[in-house]
Amino acid sequence: MASLWLSQTAAQDGAVVELDPNLCDPSAVADRVPDTTDAAFNAFVEQVREEGQHTPILVRRHPEAVGRYEIAYGSRRTRAARAIGVPVRAIVRELSDRELIIAQGSENLAREDLSYIERAHFARNMELAGIDRETILKAMGVHRPDLVNYLAIAEAIPAPVLSAIGPAPKIGRPRWLTLADRIKSAPASQVDAALASSDLAGKTSDERFAAVLAALSAVRKPPRRARVETLKNSKGLKYASVERNATGLRVTVEDAAEPGFGDYLADRIPEILAAFRADKA
The missing domain is CATH 3.90.1530.10 (Conserved hypothetical protein from pyrococcus furiosus pfu- 392566-001, ParB domain)
Structure with a gap:
């Protein structure tokens, strides 16, 4: 009844x-x-x-x-x-x-x-449901640039990350942007490990955000030191140095030891390249 x-x-x-x-x-x-x-x-x-x-x-x-x-x-x-x-x-x-x-x-x-990510999540869900932009703007009560920002953040945070972290009520747009950048640059295995970490257990949503963010901090490798090789002529004078680093190779010619050698070498770079390619073929 x-x-x-x-x-x-x-x-x-x-x-x-x-x-x-x-x-x-x-x-x-x-x-x-x-x-x-x-x-x-x-x-x-x-x-x-x-x-x-x-x-x-x-x-x-x-x-x-x-x-x-x-x-x-x-x-x-x-x-x-x-x-x-x-x-x-x-x-x-x-x-x-x-x-x-x-x-x-x-x-x-x-x-x-309602946290920042929940507002962004709401905007994104409306868009995915086929709601037109004017209705979304009215529902959100924001201007178009603000809506673009919400949608960009929501799209940059994968569903598994959002599910693991939750609403994170104290986390605003700047820190979500930081997390989005780290997710983009991190290998998928690192993201998966961060989400599966036991460090998330028993923590509040804001604390889980901090833990995931820390886990995805880029590990900066110390810059690789350049290797420099010195070339000497038959008189024992340095006529060139060859520097190899992570990005390539640099040759520096000492004009005083071998005048004109630098110009000679520069003029023949195209034919040296051609000979190199021919040897690889």
């Missing part, structure tokens, strides 16, 4: 009703990055348990599943209600896909706990 009552009441658009949280599905465009170590969520659950749910969530009737609802905003409140085992207070409205996305984005802007 309870489910029937909820269904009938929910038919009144705009009214605050109580819904079974198990019938409420997240928006198809995810904005949250899951974090199993989110102590703040556990505290939020206890607050809802003691004080009740202060603000209703916003849902629409699910466009593809009869009897279910799609959340525009309030996924966290829904999760808390599900964890406690109580109904979730909700407003049911008829919303188009665009209206749902804009409502979801507007709620995101008002939430201080």
